Amino acid sequence: MKRRQFAAWSAGLGMAALLASPSVFAQGGLPAAGQYVKLAQRAPVSVPAGKIEVIEFFSYACPHCAEFDPALEAWVAKLPSDVVFRRVPIAFRPTWVPLQKLYLTLEALGQVNALQAKVFDAVHKQHLQLDQADVAAEWAARNGVDAAKFKSVYNSFGMQSKVAQANRLAEQYKIDGVPTLGVNGQYLTSVSMTQSEPKTFEAANALIAAARAGR
Template sequence: MLKKIITIMATSLVFASGLVHASLVNVDYVVLDKPIPQLHKDKVEVLEFFSYSCIHCSHLEPFMLKEMKSFAPDTYLRPVHVVWDDDVYYNLARVAAAVNSTNMKLQADPLIFDAIFNKHIELWRPEVFNKWAVQQTAFDGQKLVKSYNSLENAAAATSMRKMGEKYNILSTPTVIVGGKYELKFPQGFAAGMKTLNELIEKVRNENSARAASARKLPKSIGASLAASANR
């Protein structure tokens, strides 16, 4: 009996200290009524609706980039910039589209947020962005500008706009795992990363179970008869 009491006390202390994190539905995350199709259905997608003009997104970004660096090969981040007007948001979505197409999110995003919020540089103005980007040394600014000014860039920004409208994204950041679990941050972004990893594992297990179920083939009639004859 004493051993049992000690075990219960130890378990309580572990939970109280935050060493064990058990995410709660409708608290740490919610299940979407309308799932969002993933780009790669057999992998684990972390979909992030964000804006470079969103202060909360700037606070989340360091945590998200850190997690992104440690993602398993079956997990990927899908950044989608919201477009809520034809000026600031649209032009910042063009910046995001350029960052995505050049795979420079890790290098460029911290500097973009810093330029907007700390240095008050109006990167939503195309001429300002072009001038600022080519001056950067932490990433290939020329490559980013070339992508920004390409024909594909406007189409990518428009696609982001349509996606945000289709799924009625009204606030940022909005993070969705596996196309169906929307991450919440009731205890802040650091705690939210624990929930993020739990949801990634949840989706991974669901994908594995679905794949295993698909591999099961029905027994042939002959095999069934043979089994019956051997009983």
């Protein structure tokens, strides 16, 4: 999903390609021109030396992110041990900020793995208004999250800092659409660049290999 308009979403080529081992693409060098971007100025990373950081920039408001998530989860499950994956929620417009806070709250409470897919279903299939704080808190409680803890984190002063950090990192990565994968503060790739989910993961694998080679 682009900042100014929604990109056309290309059809996938099948789960077999999505689940290919990252090492398959390590010998091919960088992806083809147009399938990735190298940042002019490296963005900061938050992993120890010897590790490679991969970030998915996304929003619960984005239908393309919802479609991308199952394939992403399958790919992440097969990443090598030196790759650290995390998500950063994006808010291109004020109405997305509550969903940004929803993710950051679930992350703080250790509930992302359990509830990530359920949030997408709630927003895009059940059409629940999880951008409303009270609705989000009630939904979280129905899904096993302590409501008091949820509200405490969601409404905390520290949440403002987390939102600001996410926004700042998106600016440093020059993010203008989601879902986008950022690799080690150096590279970006996305379905809008590669035109398919499998090619996006192939590109990300190649960028991980390039980051590893240059480490």
